Amino acid sequence: MAADLPGADVTPTPAQRAAWAAREGLRIEGFLPPGQAEALLAALRALPHPLRASEGALGFLYGECTLVPEPDCDHPLCAFGRWWHDAGRAFVADLSGLALASPADHRVVGMHYGKGGYLDCHNDYDGQRAVAYVLGLTPAAWPWEEGGHLEFVAVEGDAEVLVERRPPGFNTLDLFDVSTGGPLHRVPILTAHHERRTISGWFLRG
8 A cells, every 4th residue: 555655746736725725724535546545444444443422521422543653564554644644744734834743653543433423513723733634434425414524613692603514525635724723613413324434633733
């Protein structure tokens, strides 16, 4: 897999730059070369995703699998992690115009939402995070009424108003700027037996 990943010279297209400039966030379709998203999905399905549930103010329920890439390991997630925290980070920095750093361990975090999974409305700002990313590895589609879509909202008075809804995608990359607060977003509860899978996380201030 490592030999097939995009090289360090990957650069944003003019259309991607324009989309980011217009809203400080975008979705890129077909981000990885053919076969790579399928390999990542198969690798994630083979690993346990212990269930995580909220313990504080932010409500959530999903499975999570964290892997730290090993040097020279040809496992699809290790190969992806080495590339993502090198050339991938450079791509996002170029696109966003922000100086970015990776977490010290260069972790790759797989997330699995099944029936009952959700993530309450929040932003990702913590003073260190700069750009949030969601690499979509969801092989199926379903109506938004059954939950599990990524929703961006605004607050008007005491109400949350939907601004944008992005369905789970396959081989999609969602990016959004969280360096100064970031958009409010959520994943409404899945009410049917669907499989929402992603690799998600943040690049930090460089």
